[in-house]
Amino acid sequence: MSAQLGTLEELPQDYRDAMSQIAVAPLWPQMRKVLPHDAPMPVTQAHCWAFSDIRPLLLRAGELTPVEKAERRVLFLVDPGRGAGAMQATSTIYVGMQLLLPGETAPAHKHTPSAARIVVEGEGGYTVVDGDRLPMEAGDLILTPGGCWHDHGHCGSKPVIWLDALDLPLFYYLEASYAVEAPLQTPRNRPDPSEVEYRAAGLAPARRRDIAPAPSYPMMRFPWKRTEQALREYARHGDSGIVELDYINPETGASCLPTLGFTAMMLRQGKSVKPVRKSASAVFHVIAGKGHSTINGKRHDWSAKDVISAPVFAAIDHVAEGDDAFLIRIHDAPLQEKLGFYEERSQ
Ligand code: GTQ
Numbered sequence: 001m002s003a004q005l006g007t008l009e010e011l012p013q014d015y016r017d018a019m020s021q022i023a024v025a026p027l028w029p030q031m032r033k034v035l036p037h038d039a040p041m042p043v044t045q046a047h048c049w050a051f052s053d054i055r056p057l058l059l060r061a062g063e064l065t066p067v068e069k070a071e072r073r074v075l076f077l078v079d080p081g082r083g084a085g086a087m088q089a090t091s092t093i094y095v096g097m098q099l100l101l102p103g104e105t106a107p108a109h110k111h112t113p114s115a116a117r118i119v120v121e122g123e124g125g126y127t128v129v130d131g132d133r134l135p136m137e138a139g140d141l142i143l144t145p146g147g148c149w150h151d152h153g154h155c156g157s158k159p160v161i162w163l164d165a166l167d168l169p170l171f172y173y174l175e176a177s178y179a180v181e182a183p184l185q186t187p188r189n190r191p192d193p194s195e196v197e198y199r200a201a202g203l204a205p206a207r208r209r210d211i212a213p214a215p216s217y218p219m220m221r222f223p224w225k226r227t228e229q230a231l232r233e234y235a236r237h238g239d240s241g242i243v244e245l246d247y248i249n250p251e252t253g254a255s256c257l258p259t260l261g262f263t264a265m266m267l268r269q270g271k272s273v274k275p276v277r278k279s280a281s282a283v284f285h286v287i288a289g290k291g292h293s294t295i296n297g298k299r300h301d302w303s304a305k306d307v308i309s310a311p312v313f314a315a316i317d318h319v320a321e322g323d324d325a326f327l328i329r330i331h332d333a334p335l336q337e338k339l340g341f342y343e344e345r346s347q
Contacts, residue, residue: 242275
């Protein structure tokens with residue numbers, strides 16, 4: 001309940017010029033833009049990117065640009081609310097589709113932003129993170145947290161494509177984003193911790209706390225096969241609500257990355273799922289199945305491997321058609337929780 005605030009046009013031109021000259025500006029004409037009533041006004045527009053549209057262009061990038069010239073051969077997904085070239089799918093979430101051809105490698109680097117990959121297509125790809133060689137199988141979630149060395153390789157026979165998700169927009173906005181390069185790493189000769197120390201949910205290595213504190217990122221790979229089994233059992237025996245599991249740090253139970261959260265969702269065929277509205281923005285990646293999501297009143301049809309974005313506080317209704325569907329939701333609630341304002345509201 002407040003009166004209309006004054007506009008810039010109401011102010012005399014000489015006054016406006018004088019302000020510009022000394023690099024100041026009046027707050028009141030812009031007050032509601034930065035502090036709207038009761039809820040944020042997202043710039044992000046919900047969108048669905050069809051994998052069938054992206055794939056041919058990505059494969060063409062494989063012909064046009066050798067990986068040596070690209071370092072990372074990626075087509076990133078541009079939020080239509082922000083327009084051409086915006087390296088953002090939502091306010092905080094960058095997503096891209098990366099292609100590696102058989103025999104190619106993408107050199108090691110580490111950077112301040114954190115990343116995660118979701119494997120979309122192809123066999124034989126791997127990522128080495130701080131010396132651990134992580135095989136990339138369809139649907140796997142693979143972390144490369146900020147400050148961890150990572151390089152990619154491919155020993156299979158067909159193209160490998162994965163989805164990159166990074167908190168790059170946040171780090172770029174903070175003027176904190178940079179990378180350090182290095183040659184390829186020599187991986188340890190052992191399976192990754194998801195197959196060794198953290199083989200079973202609920203079990204973690206007993207440690208001498210004085211000399212061997214738990215690593216900050218104990219498990220970098222979450223194999224999809226196990227995730228899908230867990231979702232199916234949960235759907236069978238859990239309550240009839242949303243079938244959704246958080247990807248967590250197995251040592252602490254916290255979100256697996258500091259700013260980005262990941263969940264695995266199972267949508268039972270034919271059932272409409274309406275999650276609470278959240279202050280977090282989201283990007284959904286369809287692992288399997290087809291269906292549609294109505295986001296703020298607009299319907300987006302999707303099928304396997306597609307990517308859908310939703311702005312903050314979106315009203316969402318997901319429906320799987322034909323068969324059960326599986327999605328991974330990428331969101332920024334961990335960041336918002338750390339800043340103390342994460343919020344949920346009923347639809
Ligand atoms: O694979 O390391 O999509 O550093 C953007 C930045 C992927 C990567 C991206 C990156 C990477």
